[in-house]
Amino acid sequence: MEAMNQASSFVRSNIPTSSSRREITRASIHMPKITTTNLGILAPKYIASNLNLVHEEMHKFSRITSKNPSRENPDRQVMEKLFLILEEVSDRVEMHKNIGEQRNNWNTLLLTSINTITLSAATMAGIAAAVSGAPSQVLKLASGFMYLAATGFLVIMNKIQPSQLAEEQRNAARLFKQLETEIKTKIAISNPTHSDVNEAMKKVLALDRAYPLPLLGVMLEKFPAKVRPAIWWPEKQRSPAKPQIYKHKNGWSVELEEEMREIIRVLEVKDKADYLRLGEKALKLNKALAIAGPILTGLGAIGSAFLASHNSWAMVLGVMGGAMASVVNTVQHGGQVGMVFEMYRSNAGFFKMMQDSIESNLEEISRENGEVFEMKVALQLGRSLSELRDVAAASSSKPGCSDIEEFASKLF
Template identity: 50%
Template sequence: MAAVQASSLLLPLNSQRRIIVGASTNAPRVKIRPLSFPKFPSTRDLSDELFKRSQYKIPTTTVHNLDNRSLVSGINGSPLDPVLISKLCAVLEAVADRIEMHENVGVQRDNWNHLMLTSINGMTLTASTMAALAAAAAGGDSSSLALKIASVSLYLGATFLLMIVNKIQPSQLGEEQRNAARLFKQLHRQIESRLKLGVVSLDDVSEAMENVLALDKAYPLPLLGSMLEKFPSVVEPATWWPLRKHERGNETKIGNVNRKTGNGWNRKLEEEMRGIVGTLRRKDMDEYLRLSKKALKLNKMLAISGPLLTTLAALGSGFVGTSQGGSWAAMVAIVAGVLSTLVNTIEHGGQVGMVFEMYRNNAGYFKLMEEILEANINEEDVSRRENGDVLELKVALQLGRSLSELKQLATSSSSSTNGDDRSHAEEFASKIF
């Protein structure tokens, strides 16, 4: 081993350099390529790419040239006018804007309800405390007079605020905006589905615009002029859909035994849908209208009692410390102030107005289902109806039932109507609300 090391040391320097150079030439070669920079698309290419990636993309159609208003081929091969698609996209953008507006306004009006609730309760409790202090320091001095004036001022201010809040009902306004946002989202999804399927007609555009205007009328944003009546004399289900001309007029043709079948419809399905309509009308809609009337009656009583109690408390605070009935006046001021705080908490903290609006909208939900089913049953031309199997599935989902449970409901409804079975008379159609 020592001999080998010695021989390696005796090698000439040039031979060592050749060995090193030879070893270095066996290393892998690194190829240096020219740098490549990304190619930026032109404005035309960028616009085309954005159009392709847009959420309004219709994957089943082929757009040739929108500038020349050429036709678009739909999924069924029928020609479609791109102008109609543009109009429906414009309606879709308006619906998206309505959704954002109603959500923002709904949050704002919920904040109003919480702010007014805490502010009015704070004012009435502070006024009651000042009335008690004024009664304890009764003697005609300046401190007692200042407490009386402050108590009366706070009670009058609370009365004024209560009258405004009870008139506009912020909790009910918030519920209206939440319902409007939900219904506009539903309309938004329906329009998107039509655009994705590539099935667009002029009737679809007109129907979408009518739905938008009907929702604007049913759930207005302004407070002055177009605000919904918060204490109506007659309680009716909420209506947020446009009226259709063919909803009435064919009621006498329902019992016709020679009705045509097809498009998923037969006589048995018609009888089932007719039984469901009867149950919705007799049970679900009537129940929620009854609850709406009770909530409205309670809300009226609380809305009147609050300002009356604060006014009475203000009068009692004004007579605190007088020679005649000063102690009774202080008691009236304190007790009425505390009771007004309790009434305000029940009305606006419990959101009785929101409960009334919720019941009214539930009744409207069942009324809409009833009108849709009646419109399909009354339509003589079976091809113009919605497919029977699809409609049956929709009704089952909207009522929270399976298809077998829906058939059982229709059977029990027809039996109870004929007087054969009274045990199912109390069953409601919906399992959701």
């Protein structure tokens, strides 16, 4: 009846008066006139159209609620907790984004300031070596003071590695954004439970541990003894599945399981191992540059202190020490070697996360749909399904680790 009333009101609202008919006639858009002669023909059409729309929407709603009856009335407490977590995750996205920009500015400003101080000190040392008397003494003291200041700033900058800090915050902002989207999707299309709340909490805390915001006490080690992949996901408790029961179900097959095992093998021996190797090289380079910079500015300070004696070695140290320190500082922080190391470490962590995800689906009773999971793995590696299967087939034909030629990922 409500739909009939709506349709009737719609028809009445569309019956034009004599004045409105005159306006319609003058309008540039020509609309058909509704008169008393054809009203009896058009009214049933309008009513039927609206009734069909109402029935269609009711049918859609009944179809959704029949598939998931509890979706209409989800647990209010669970939804409140998920919305609370979602709010905190959104806040963390902004925090990491803003702090990442701030720390990137640190890198630029400190690099410019230290290079300016160092080159000014080297210039003063050169002028002091060429003159004598009171001006020489003043320039020598100024040069030595600036070298000492540059050395102190360099030690602090090499300790915190601003470019690496900025990369950590960029990664954290991206991963928190990904978690935010995941929670929104879960709220929109599923019926969340307490286990979903606990899982979201664990992911937030794992990301907080992997990418801490403070510098004092909890800052990540910038020069670790051994390069390890970044870990930003919570460890799952696995419940081993029974292969003879769970194979050939939920989109899984023997061939798909073998394909996933070969992908794990390629990720382990090629992709992850390669980025860990590159990370080791970047770490060694960063260590060497972090030691060389303060040493060179310190030598420049020593050279400046002995300029009054007109020793040639003092002049060489005072001038060349500053020039070489500026070059080293530019290579290290201008080239953002710390950021490169963090990028390699994060890439290795991404491949380890993929390994854990595949192993979890192979070993646990509760699996994702096999076809959907295969597509997700292919997209994460930047490949089509056929290319992913070709990589697995090439790996299975070469049992030796050193025989594998192609990397699993085409993204990076």
